[in-house]
Amino acid sequence: MTPKLESTITGSCQSFESIREVLAKANEEKSGDELAGIAADSAAERVAAKDVLSQLSLATLRENPVIPYEDDEVTRVIQDVVDETVYKEICDWTVADLREFLVDERTNEEDIDRIRPGLTSEMIAAVTKLMSNIDLIQATAKMTITARCNNTIGTEGTLSFRLQPNDPTDDVDNIRYSICEGLSYGVGDAVIGINPVEDNHEQTKRLLEVTKEFIEEWNIPTQNCVLSHLTTQIEAVRNGAPADLLFQSLAGTEAGNESFGIDIDLLDDAYEFGKEHCTASGPNFMYFETGQGSELSSDSHADVDQVTLEARCYGLAKRYDPFIVNTVVGFIGPEYLYDGKQVIRAGLEDVFMGQLTGISMGIDACYTNHIQADQNDIESLAVLLTAAGSNYFISVPMGDDTMLNYQSNSYHDAAALWDIFDVRPAPEFESWLEDMGIARDGHLTSKAGDPTVFLGEHEDGRKQESTNS
Template sequence: MTSDFESTITGTRYSFDSLTEVLAKANEEKTGDELADIAADSAAERVAAKDALSRVSLATLRENPVIPYDEDEVTRVIQDAVDEDVYGKLREWTVSELREFLLAEETTEREIAEIRPGLTSEMVAAVAKLMSNLDLIQATSKMTVTARCNNTIGGEGTLSFRLQPNDPTDDIDNIRNSIREGLSYGVGDAVIGINPVEDNAEQTKRLLEITKEFIETWEIPTQNCVLSHITTQMEAVENGAPADLLFQSLAGTEAGNESFGIDVELLDEAYAFGEDECTAAGPNFMYFETGQGSELSSDAHAGVDQVTLEARCYGLAKRYDPFIVNTVVGFIGPEYLYDGKQVIRAGLEDVFMGQLTGISMGIDACYTNHIQADQNDIENLAVLLTAAGSNYFISVPMGDDTMLNYQSNSYHDAAALWDIFDVHPAPEFESWLEAMGIVEDGQLTEKAGDLTVFLDEPEEHLRQEGTQ
C-alpha cells in the first residue's frame, strides 16, 4: 500500500503514516520530540520527512489539523479564524511554494501581511521546518508587527526590552532598586513585569501598585504587569490594583491549557475584563508567554511535535490581539531543548512563527543551569534575533534571575544590541530617556547604570529637561 507521504533518499524509501508524523519527523533535532518518541530516527529520515512535507499542499494541512476540530478548542479557535477568501487563493500552494514566497527577494512586507489571514498554525509550523536558520532570519526580517499599550513597540528600527526586577523574597526595596537600575540602562519600554514569589491577589495588588506608582511618579511611557495567574490578576484588579497588561501562559492544546488552569472561555472573559478594567491606553493589553515543550511537560502533547504545538500557541494568542507574546525559549530544560544549538534554533523558529502569525513577538533568550548552554549561546541568539527583527527581549540584572534561577540577557546587553544594529527603544520611551538625560543623540550617557538618578525627586530631572 502506498502512503500519501513518502520520499526516497539515497535509494531508501521512507513512508509516513500521517501528516502528524511527517511534521514531527521533519522537525530539527529536539530532545522533547525524542522523549515523546516521535522524532526522526536518523538524519536521512529527517531529510526524507522534509522532502515529503515540502510537497504537501496548504489545503491538506488545513483539512488535517494535528488534533481534530471536534476534540480540541485550540484547533477550533485557529480554524474558525481563517479568512476563507484569502485561504482560497493559497490552498493549492505547497509548503515549498509558501517557503519560496516568503524568501523571494521581490516579496514585500505588505504581501506577507495579506496572506496571514489565510494561514493556520500547522501551515506556519510546516514552513518553518523547511527553513535553515538563515532562512528564518531573512523571512522574519521582512515582517513588522506593531502593538500599542501605553507606548508602541515593533516599529521599524526599534528593539524593546522587558525590565524584569524579580526578587526571591518579593522584597519591595530590592524590586524598586532593580527597576531603577534597569531604567538607567534604558530598558523597560516593553513592560516592567514581575514574576511574584507568591501567587495571590494581595501580593499581586501590592506589586502592581508599587510599579504603577513608580511609572506615574517618573512619567514613564511604559506599562506594568505582574505575572501571577490570570484569575489572580483579575481578583487583584477587582480589589483596586492598577494593571496595564493582563498576563497568562498558554499551551497549544486544550489539555495543555487545562494544566495551566485556563480555557478559551476564561481567556475570553479576561479579555472582556481587561477592556473595561486595565489602566492602559491600549488597544493592546494582553501579554502571553509560551515555550517549546510545555505541553509535553504536562503530558498534553497528543503525539504532536513541539514546534507545531508552539505555532498553535500563537494561533490561540492571536485571538486576543496581544501587546506582547514571549517565548521562554530555554527555560523549561534539557528534556525539551538539550543544548545551545537547540535553544538557538527554537528561538529563531518561535519568533518567525509568531511574526508570520501576525502577533507582536519577543523572546526570553535564556537557559537554565542544567542545560548544555552558556551566556555566549544566548548572546548569539540575541544577535541573530535582533538581525531578524524580534520586537523585544527579556532583561534581568547581570543576566541572572535569582528568583527563577535561570540566566537571560542583562540590562546592559541592550546598549550593545542598539549600537551594533543602529536600533532604538520605542519612540515615546526614547524621548523620555532623552528628557531624563540617560540617552543623548541615540547613545547612553554617563548616567547609564546609575540607579541613584531615580533616588532624587523627579522634578530635578524632568523639569530641567523641559518636559513639564
C-alpha cells in the same frame, strides 16, 4: 483525502502514517521530540520527512490539523478565523511554494500581510521545518508587527526590552532598586514585569501598586504587569490594583491549557474584563508567554511535535490581539531543548512563527544551569534575533534571575544591541530617556547604568514635572 506519504529521496523508500508524523519527523533535532518518542530515528528519516512535507499542499494541512477540530478548542480557534477568500488563493501552494515565497527577495511586507489571514498554525509550523536559520532570519526581517499599550512597540528601527526586577522574597525595596537600575540602562519600554514568589491577589495587588506608583512618579511611558495566574490578576484588579497588562501562559492544546488552569471561555472573559478595567490607554493589553516543550511537560502534547504546538500557541494568542508575546525559549530544561544549538534554533523558529502569525513577538533568550548552553549562546541568539527584527527581549540584572534561577540577557546587553544594529527603544520611551538625560541622539549618556538618577542623589535628577516640560 490524505495523500501518499512516502519519499525515496534517501535511496530507500521511507513512508509515514500521518501528517502529524511527517510534521514531527521533519522537525530539526529536539530533545523534547526524542523524549516524546516522535522524532526521526535518523538524519535520513528526517530528510525524507522534509521531502514529503515540502510536497504537501496547504489545503492538505488545513484539512488535517494535528488535533481534530471536534476534539480541541485551540484547533477550532485557529480554523475558524481563516479568511476563506485568501485561503482559496493559496490553498494549492505546496509547503515548498510557501517557503520560496517567503525567502524570495521580491516578496515584501505587504505581500506577506496579504496571505497571512489564509494561514493556519500547521502551515506556519510546516514551512518553518523547511527553513534554515538564515531563511528564518531573512523572512522574519520582512515583517513589522506593531502594538500599542501605553507606548508603541515594534515600529521599524526599534528594539524594546522587558525590565524583569524579580526578587526571591518579593522584597519591595529590592524590586524598586532593580527597576531603577534597569531604567538607568534604558530598558523597560516593553513592560516592567514581575514574576511574584507568592501567587495570591493581595501580593499581586501590592506589586502592581508599587510598579504603577513608580511609573507615575517618574511619568514613564511604559506599562506594568505582575505575572501571577490570570484569575489572580483579575481578583487583584477587582480589589483596586492598577494593571496595564493582563498576563497568562498559553499551551497549544486544550489539555495543555487545562493544566495551566485556563480555557477559551476564561481567556475571552479576561479579554472583555481587561477592556473595561486595565489602566493602559491600549488598545492592546494582553501579554502571553509560551515555550517549546511546555505541553510535553504536562503530558498534554497529544503526540504532536513541540514546534507545531508552539505555532498553535501563537494562533491562540492572536485571538486576543496581544501587546506582547514571548517564548521563554530555554527555561524548562535539557529534556526539551538539550543545548545551545537547539535553543538558538528554537528561538529563531518561535519569533518567525509568531511574526508570521501576526502577533507582536519577543523572546526570553535564556537557559538554565543544567542545560548544555552558556551566556555566549544566549548573546549569539540575541544578535541573530535583533537582525531578524524581534520586537523585544527579556532583561534581568547581570543576566541572572535569582528568583527563577535561570540566565537571560542583562540590562546592559541592550546598549550593545542598539549600537550594533543602529536601533532604538520605543519612540515615546526614547523621548523620556532623553528628558531624563539618560540618552541623547540615540546613544546612552554618562548617566547610563547609574540608578541613583532615580534616588534623588543627582543634582539634575528629574521627576514628572521635567519630563513634560
